[in-house]
Each structure stands twice: as C-alpha cells, then as structure tokens.
Amino acid sequence: MNPAHAVQQLLRALPSAAIATFLALFPIVNPFGAIPIFFSLTGDFLPAERKQTALKTAIYVIIILVVFLFFGRFVLILFGISLPVLRIAGGLIVANTAWSMVTGNSRMTAAESNEASTKEDISLTPMAMPMLSGPGSIGVVMGLSADAGTVSYLGIVIGIVALGLVVYLFLRLGGPLVKRLGPGAAGAINRIFGFLLLAIAVQLVCDGIADLK
Secondary structure (H helix, E strand, C coil): CCHHHHHHHHHHHHHHHHHHHHHHHHHHHCHHHHHHHHHHHCCCCCHHHHHHHHHHHHHHHHHHHHHHHHHHHHHHHHHCCCHHHHHHHHHHHHHHHHHHHHHCCCCCCHHHHHHHHCCCCCHHHHHHHHHHCCHHHHHHHHHHHHCCCHHHHHHHHHHHHHHHHHHHHHHHHHHHHHHHHHHHHHHHHHHHHHHHHHHHHHHHHHHHHHHHC
C-alpha cells in the first residue's frame, strides 16, 4: 500500500469511526436530560464554580469511557464473555435507561440524590458516574472495543472527546435553554431521546441474538 492510499484510508476511517461513536453514545449519555439535575445540584454554586464543575464532569466522562475502551477487551477475555452476549447485556441495560427516560423516572436512586445534595463536588459522582457515563454507555464502548482496529480506536477516542465537549457545552449553557423551554417541553424532548434509545437497545439485543446462532 502506497503512502497516499494509506492517508486516504485514514482520512475516511477516522471520521467514520468518530461519527459512529458519537451517534451511538449521544442518546445514551443524554446530556440534555442531565441539565435539570446538574442545575438543581449546583443551585448554590457561584457561576465560576458551576463552570468548573461542568468542565470537570466532561473530563471525567471522557476518562471513564476511554479507560473502558482500551481495557474493555481484556475484561471480556478475563471473564470469558463473548461479544454477542455483551451486546445483549448492554442492550438490556440501555433499554432500562431508555424506559426510565420515556416514563420520566430519575436515573439516580433516592440514596444517590440525597448524597449528591450534601456533596461539594458532584462532578465525578453522581454526574459523570452513573448519570452520564453509566452502564449503558460503558457497555457500548466495550462493544466497540471488541472488534476495533488501530485506526478505529483513534476515531472512537475522537468521538468520545467530541461527546465530552458537547456534555460541557450542555451543562455550561443549557440552564437558560431549559428554563425557556419549560418543564413540559424539556420532558417531551427527553422522552423522544428515550424512545430513540429504546430502539437502539432493541437493535443491540437483536444483533446479539443473531450472532449467537
């Protein structure tokens, strides 16, 4: 393969992997749905403190997903889990998240909410984990890592970093938008994301069952 052809392949594969990763993770991470919780937990924060917390949350999301991207394959080998089984399990977890979005249930338990209300730093827990980079997004990242090549890995990392940037922008700038939309419109948008996410979950389960045959 000549260098020019290799560069052309790289330029095609990188954006494709990055965009596919971003689109697969965005409805699961659902930064829009995290805005009301973020602003309720940072209600007593100064603007500078809220901005710093949003940035730290986005960085933690990137770190968590990248770590599971690179070590996900070893986890699968260690526990003897096949990719089809992982897809089915991930699909079921994603379906549970999607159902809670469609029905309007919180993604945090009552205990997690109570703990968060007394914490000074909520960026790692509960915002980054489990609110944004929870079991569903981790399962998707591990599934992507199972059959990714070197170039695909780089594209997936770019997609994760882009997602982290979007998380930061949503948490940093989303408060006025949610207030302007009102709770009814914000809830409707969140349910739309949940429906799309439920469709993705069903597809993951169907693909996993098909690969088991």
